[in-house]
Amino acid sequence: MSQTPLVEMIDIEKHFGGVRAVDHVSLNLYPGEVVGVLGHNGAGKSCLMRILSGAMIPNGGEIRVQGRAVQFSEPNDARAAGIETIYQTLALADHLDAVANLFLGRELKTRFGNLDEARMYAATKDVLARLNPNFKNLRDRVSSLSGGQRQVIAIARAIYFDTKVLIMDEPTAALGPSETAMVADLIRQLRAEGIGIFLVSHDMHDVFELCDRVVVMNKGRVVGAHRIDEVDKDDVLSLIVKGELPADWSARNLAEAPA
Amino acid sequence: MSHAAKPVGRFGFAGMEPTSAHLHRLSALLTLILLIMGFSLMAQSFFTVNNAMTVLLQTSVIGLLGLGLTMVILTGGIDLSVGSVLALSGVISAMAVKAGVPVAPAMSLGVLAGAACGAFNGFVITKMRIPPFVATLGMMLIARGLALQLTGAAPISRLGESFGRLGNGALFRVIEMQPNGFPRVIFPGIPYPAILLLVTAIAVAYLLRRRQIGRHIYATGSNEEAARLSGVRVDHVKLYAYTMSGALAGLAGNVLMSRLVTAQPSEGVMYELDAIAAAVIGGASLSGGIGTVTGTMIGAFIIGILRNGLNMAGVSAFIQQIVIGLVVIGAVWLDQVRNRQ
Ligand SMILES: Nc1ncnc2c1ncn2[C@@H]1O[C@H](COP(=O)(O)OP(=O)(O)OP(=O)(O)O)[C@@H](O)[C@H]1O
Numbered sequence A: 001m002s003q004t005p006l007v008e009m010i011d012i013e014k015h016f017g018g019v020r021a022v023d024h025v026s027l028n029l030y031p032g033e034v035v036g037v038l039g040h041n042g043a044g045k046s047c048l049m050r051i052l053s054g055a056m057i058p059n060g061g062e063i064r065v066q067g068r069a070v071q072f073s074e075p076n077d078a079r080a081a082g083i084e085t086i087y088q089t090l091a092l093a094d095h096l097d098a099v100a101n102l103f104l105g106r107e108l109k110t111r112f113g114n115l116d117e118a119r120m121y122a123a124t125k126d127v128l129a130r131l132n133p134n135f136k137n138l139r140d141r142v143s144s145l146s147g148g149q150r151q152v153i154a155i156a157r158a159i160y161f162d163t164k165v166l167i168m169d170e171p172t173a174a175l176g177p178s179e180t181a182m183v184a185d186l187i188r189q190l191r192a193e194g195i196g197i198f199l200v201s202h203d204m205h206d207v208f209e210l211c212d213r214v215v216v217m218n219k220g221r222v223v224g225a226h227r228i229d230e231v232d233k234d235d236v237l238s239l240i241v242k243g244e245l246p247a248d249w250s251a252r253n254l255a256e257a258p259a
Numbered sequence B: 001m002s003h004a005a006k007p008v009g010r011f012g013f014a015g016m017e018p019t020s021a022h023l024h025r026l027s028a029l030l031t032l033i034l035l036i037m038g039f040s041l042m043a044q045s046f047f048t049v050n051n052a053m054t055v056l057l058q059t060s061v062i063g064l065l066g067l068g069l070t071m072v073i074l075t076g077g078i079d080l081s082v083g084s085v086l087a088l089s090g091v092i093s094a095m096a097v098k099a100g101v102p103v104a105p106a107m108s109l110g111v112l113a114g115a116a117c118g119a120f121n122g123f124v125i126t127k128m129r130i131p132p133f134v135a136t137l138g139m140m141l142i143a144r145g146l147a148l149q150l151t152g153a154a155p156i157s158r159l160g161e162s163f164g165r166l167g168n169g170a171l172f173r174v175i176e177m178q179p180n181g182f183p184r185v186i187f188p189g190i191p192y193p194a195i196l197l198l199v200t201a202i203a204v205a206y207l208l209r210r211r212q213i214g215r216h217i218y219a220t221g222s223n224e225e226a227a228r229l230s231g232v233r234v235d236h237v238k239l240y241a242y243t244m245s246g247a248l249a250g251l252a253g254n255v256l257m258s259r260l261v262t263a264q265p266s267e268g269v270m271y272e273l274d275a276i277a278a279a280v281i282g283g284a285s286l287s288g289g290i291g292t293v294t295g296t297m298i299g300a301f302i303i304g305i306l307r308n309g310l311n312m313a314g315v316s317a318f319i320q321q322i323v324i325g326l327v328v329i330g331a332v333w334l335d336q337v338r339n340r341q
C-alpha cells in the first residue's frame, strides 16, 4: 500500500516496574483495513490499544495519525484525532442510561448550555436502531441491561462520532450469535467506508472472517505480522502459543507464492 | 416500558432515577409524613405554624450541608470537614464585620473561605491522591483549629443587628401592634434561611440534572475509570464537588452564626454526620452515582423533625442521638434489602 497510513505506531514501549507490557512495538493501520491483534492473555494487546486511545501514556515511542506526529495525554486527545475505542471493560457508567453513556464527555447542549436531552435521545435512538432494532431500554440505567445490550451501547458510542480509526477490544465477548453476526456486518460496513479497525480478538473464526492482516503479540512483543492470506489457523495458533511460525511455514508459503 | 417511549422524563433524566431510588425516596417521604402525624398526636404545639417555621429554620443548616455532601457523595467521595468549615466561615465573616467590612461582603468572604477549604480538599484528593476520608478528616481538624486559633476560642459577639438579619429575618412576617404597645406576631413569616435553602436546593438540582457538570458528577461516582475513558475530566469534577461542598458549608455557617448573632468557633461539631445521614436517609449511596437533591431534602427534614419532635415530647438529647443513629442504619438496611431482591 502506497498511501499514508491512518495510524503509525513506532517503537512503542510500556512497562510496569519489571513487566514489559509493550516491548518496542511498531504497527501501521491503513484506511479501510481491519487488523487483527492477537495473543494470549496478558500478551499486551489491551495495553497497546489503550496507548493508542490515549488512556495509557507510553514510556517511549511515537504515534502518527495520517502522517502527523501526535501526543495523547488523555482519551479526549485521541477522540479528537478521530480514534474511537470500544474498551474490553466497555467503560460504561452503570448508573446512567444509554443516552447519557453514549454522549458521556461529549454531551449535546442547548443554546443556554443546558443538556439537550431531546436531541441526545433522538440520536441515541437512531444509532441504536441501526445496531439492534429491538433495543428499547434507552432510559434504563445500563447496569440493569444484559451484557449484549451494554456492548451494543459501547459500540454505538464508538461509531456515532466522526470516526477514522476504531479500536475494538474483544467487542463480541459478551454477544450471542446474532449480535456477533451484526457486529461482523458492521465491521465490514465501516471498512467499506474507509475506517481503519484494530480488532482484538481470541476468536479465530472472526479473525479469519474479518481481518485483512493479523498481528500476533507475545510477552509485549510483536512476534508476527502477516496478511491473512499468508497464514492459516494453525500458523496463527503457533504464533500465539509458541511465539513463532511452524517450521514448515516458509516452505509451504514459497510453494504457494508463484501461483 | 411506558417511560421508554417518551424522550424526556419528568426531569429529562430518568436514567439516573432507578426504580429502587424512587422507592427509597417514597419510603423516606412516607416516614416523614408518619413522623409529622405521630408528633402531632404526641405534642399539641408540634403541628403549628410557629413550630413549622422553627423546624424550617433548624433544618436549613443541615439541609445546606446535606446539599454539598450530596454532590460529594455522588462522586463517590465523602466530606467530613463541613462542620468545621462551617465554624471557620462564620468566624471569618464575623471578624470581617468587626474589622469594619459591611455585612454582605463580610459574609461573602466567609463563604469564599469555605469554598477555599473545599478547593483545598479537592486538591489534596485529586493531586496528592489522598483518599477523601483522610483528606477531609485532615481539613476537619485544620479548619476547626484555625477557627479556634483566630478567635482565641472565644465567641465573637456584638456583631450588630444587620449581622443577625439573615438568620433571624423572615419574609411575609405579619406583626400587629396591640393596644398595650407590645407587638403580636400573627404570622411568623417564612424564615430567610428556609428561603435560602429552597433556592440553593433548586440550584443544585438544576446543576445535577440539567448541566454537563452534574452529568459528569454522576458518571464519576458510577464508574470513575469509565468516566475518565469517556473523556470526563474526573479530577476537575471532584474539585468542583468539594469546592461546592465547602462553599455551602460556608453559607450554612453564616446562617447559623447570624441566627446566634455571635460567631462561635466551636459551633457545628458533628454536623457533618447529620448531613451525611440526611443524604443517606434520602437514598444516596456512599459508593457513589446514586442520590438526589429531593432525597437529601427529605432526609434533612426527617432529621430536623425527629430532633424537634423528640424535644417537644421531652425526650433527652442523648436518646435523640440513639434514635437518629437507628434511623440511619434502618434507612440503609432497607435499601440493602430492596437491592438484594
Ligand atoms: N495498569 C497496570 N498495572 C500493572 N500492570 C499492568 C497494567 N495493565 C496491564 N498490566 C500488565 O501488562 C501485561 C499486558 O496486559 P494486557 O491487558 O495488555 O494483556 P492482554 O493481551 O490485553 O490480555 P487479555 O487477553 O487477557 O485481555 C500483563 O502482564 C498485565 O498484568
Ligand SMILES: [Mg+2]
Pocket: A045, A046, A047, A088, A169
Ligand atoms: Mg485485553
